[in-house]
Amino acid sequence: MTTFIYMYLFILGLVLGSFFNVVGLRVPNKQSIIKPPSHCPHCQHRLGVWDLIPVFSYLFTKGNCRHCGEKVSPIYMFGELLTGFLFVWVYSITGFTGELIIGLLLVCLSVIITISDLKYMIIPNKVLLFFLPFLFIARILFPSQSIWYYVLGFFVGGGILLLLAIISRGGMGMGDVKLFALYGFIIGFDRILLALFVASVIGMIVGFTLIILKKVQRKQPIPFGPYLALGTLIMYGYGDEIIQWYRYFLLHL
Structure with a gap:
């Protein structure tokens, strides 16, 4: 059962980490996190399903865009793997308790601001304000x-x-x-x-x-x-x- 939970949290972290990349890279530029859909930053080609599989898409294409051949920043794979491993790490410490919610929220916030700060040296107010009520309520409850x-x-x-x-x-x-x-x-x-x-x-x-x-x-x-x-x-x-x-x-x- 524990192994299944670890696998589930790791895969969940990979998927959410892919989304956190979008948030961390777009919000500081005041761009929508929904539109336009994910695309190559060089040729602007919209990414398909096979381009959006966390980690594996990057490894399969050797870090290059399948359409124009330009290098894709490793920060995308970094955000995905970091979130996956940290989700598993948090559960290994907290177990299935209320503290798990706080730990996962902490990881989500930390990954987004890390990507944003590394890329633009900006920690967006919108990100902090989004997490503020959730973290305050979770800490008060647990x-x-x-x-x-x-x-x-x-x-x-x-x-x-x-x-x-x-x-x-x-x-x-x-x-x-x-x-x-x-x-x-x-x-x-x-x-x-x-x-x-x-x-x-x-x-x-x-x-x-x-x-x-x-x-x-x-x-x-x-x-x-x-x-x-x-x-x-x-x-x-x-x-x-x-x-x-x-x-x-x-x-x-």
Whole structure:
């Protein structure tokens, strides 16, 4: 039964991930997610059924459009696989509980903003506003701690990044601020603080690596949303264990 659930969630994630690609790539450009139908970004040819099978279509065509032969961005397959694996990961942590709903919503939001931020360095307000009521209602219905723990996480997460945005004078976008406030309400006060630390460390390592490899310039801005998402997901899944280890470490210094 468990294997069947994993397979179902993975396939569901692949299908939804394909849709999330559309949302993440079109919404920042103020385009409809319905019209026009999916098409090749180079030759504009409308994609058929065989072109829309998640992952397999990309692998079968070796990442090229079947009609014009131009390269198709790997971000499409990335979004599909990422969603599929994260859906399975969330279920492995939460099981069939109310927390599963929160985890799946968190993944959906994170995948969309990651695609959008990587492509355009934009975290669309429309995406945040869409997920806001669902995540708030889900967290209120299925709290694992006092609701004030999550309210405090909301204000601390958003407040810290707002302060950084003011200090950096535009180095931190308001989309990041709003996103992290919402993340704070999902995972709570102490977890959101560590999520920011984890995101910053990973972002710094990746940034330095890209500079060394000369993929980006020293002062070139890089999207921070994906790192905030990664830090939050890590703390969502393993926050209790990390906090316990951290407290043990402090007590035995």
